[in-house]
Amino acid sequence: MKQFFGLMVAVAFALPACAAAGATPQCEQWGVHEVVLAGPADGNPFVDVDLAADFADEANRRLHVPGFYDGEGRYVVRFSPPSAGKWTYRTSSNAPALHGKSGELIATAPTGDNHGPVVVKNGFHFAYADGTPYRPIGTTCYAWTSQPTELEEATLRTLAEAPFNKLRMCVFPKRYKWNENEPPLYAFEGEAPDRWDFRRFNPAFFQHLERRIVDLQKLGIEADVILLHPYDEGHWGFDRMSDEADDRYLRYVVARLAAYRNVWWSLANEYDFMLEKQESDWDRMIEVVDRTDPYDRLTSIHNGRVLYNHTNPRLTHASIQNGSAAEEAGRAVLYRDAYRKPILFDEIKYEGDIPSRWGNLSAEEMVHRCWECIVAGTYPGHGECYLADDDVLWWAKGGTLKGESPARIKFLAETLSIAPEAGLEPIDRLQYPNIVGQPGEYYLVYFGKEAPREWKFFLPRYELKDGDTFSVEVLDTWNMTVTPIDETFVVRRESEYVFVDKVGRSVPLPGKPWQALRITKIAQ
Structure with missing residues (x-):
């Protein structure tokens, strides 16, 4: 459950996950570290002044980070360390007061719910930078x-x-x-x-x-x-x-x-x-x-x-x-x-x-x-x-x-x-568009507006072999219930394209719309 953090801190806002420790600032990996500099306030600093900083870690990974003018002579470069360890930086600017400033920080290990930014994973899906799935x-x-x-x-x-x-x-x-x-x-x-x-x-x-x-x-x-x-x-x-x-x-x-x-x-x-x-x-x-x-x-x-x-x-x-x-x-x-x-x-x-x-x-x-x-x-x-x-x-x-x-x-x-971390993939998208999962391991079957009273158990052939055994649960997506089916289903090949229950059984359904099945392979 997400927690509600005090909203009355807006006036006393502080950047997250960063603190000073002795002479060297510390910042969590994927947190925010600010390099704040005093510079010219005359003219129009938004267009007259350029500012950036080059950051490098001990493995010589480099990032060129643009800065910005924050008003009242305050210039900021915001840096989010993509890896833990020591980072050094040096500024560049057309304003002498901002040019050539250098420093360092220590990026510490992330804590709590800091899993990093979301990135693309497995082509069609997402995960946080630390590998935690994100759907x-x-x-x-x-x-x-x-x-x-x-x-x-x-x-x-x-x-x-x-x-x-x-x-x-x-x-x-x-x-x-x-x-x-x-x-x-x-x-x-x-x-x-x-x-x-x-x-x-x-x-x-x-x-x-x-x-x-x-x-x-x-x-x-x-x-x-x-x-x-x-x-x-x-x-x-x-x-x-x-x-x-x-x-x-x-x-x-x-x-x-x-x-x-x-x-x-x-x-x-x-x-x-x-x-x-x-x-x-x-x-x-x-x-x-x-x-x-x-x-x-x-x-x-x-x-x-x-x-x-x-x-x-x-x-x-x-x-x-x-x-x-x-x-x-x-x-x-x-x-x-x-x-x-x-x-x-x-x-x-x-x-x-x-x-x-x-x-x-x-x-x-x-x-x-x-x-x-x-x-x-x-x-x-x-x-x-x-x-x-x-x-x-x-x-x-x-x-x-x-x-x-x-x-x-x-x-x-x-x-x-609780679905597979790799993401849900259409199993046989051109023939059975209502089945998604990971072939041979996990399936969701969605019936939508249809209201069947039973469903003959079958799965597209991919990654299956005779004797694979599956448990089945009925999900009522509107009433938000999960009903396990007592029997397990053991599959056999029926045709070039599908496997069915070896004795031809069906899954009983309530005859209402908005039903789905969760089918999970049982380890043998």
Whole structure:
């Protein structure tokens, strides 16, 4: 169970996992160490001053880490040591007061829930850097960090009890139906709504964003940071900055946030709805993020109607909006074949009751689509849009969850937590798209909206041999129950393609929808 850490520490915020010990600072591996320097405050330091530091460990592993201006003459280089041991650094800058500064730190072994950043593993899946499996089941709160403090803290309290381990969130505020309030802070200096100096950032805005990302980290939640989005339409103008302003903003936000191990980059939400930009602009901006980030954090871009070319090698996974594909595993699995990297259906439409067709799924349908994504060897994303008199809808502002799907998604997450570490793979995707697992060892069979009273036991032939023995459990994905079947099933080859129970038995089922089977090989 995730624990809720005191939210009233926002004012007295301190970076996690780092401390001074004698003359040499210490920082946990994958924690955050800050090199803080005093420098020029005159002119425009955001554009006039360049700062970076080169870090090296005793094995001569090197990282070039960009710095940033944090206001009031304060310059920062944030470093997250990717390995334990001694690290040294030396700064480079066009400002003499910042150039040639050197130092060292000791990266200690990670403790507690620090498993490192999430990385791609086994082609289509994820794990933390220390090898601990990570199975993303996320949710969306686009503009939760642009709300009043009390609402942000309510969101964190809800997340502390929810099953989600990833949160899609925007840097910029959002202006859309049910979400038209002005935020407390803006990313640039200037005057709301649209008189901004895109050459001067507002450090207070980013300091607040960083605190909330650390709050998520303490809850074990990955922050899928959406860098740009179209839900502005010129009101603030953040959706139609110049190429120069876009690139400067991206370099600044990456320099500030990349050291946090729970940060992912999403270049945009519904990128193709930002009509001021061409696909070549997105290619350029993806490269800017990639070149600026010394840690190679997970990176994606999210579509509206037009799919981006996710074969781009700078993208680590594909973030897909397609509710239709999530309705049936045989459709969802095709994205794996096309892009050959992890597939996250970050938007499969939302549970709720708003009039828009993308936000009025029943809870049963939301849970069903999550299971279909899982049996396709892909990963789903939750969202919720229930109308409220105060216009606080989870999908945009956070707050509290009202739907019935989160409890059932928790049951799904618990099911995944005891699945094989290598990840769930479609077993015979073109013939039996509702069967996923590890061939010969472990299977999930999902029946969805069908309501059979029995299922003739069979498994695709891969990695099986006559005499293999399996236990079976019936999972009711809606009522969240697990019912073991008393008998075991011993298989024999029936044809070129399948094995069946050697005496032809079937698995009894309750004749209700939303049922699944968990089939596990019994060691002999």
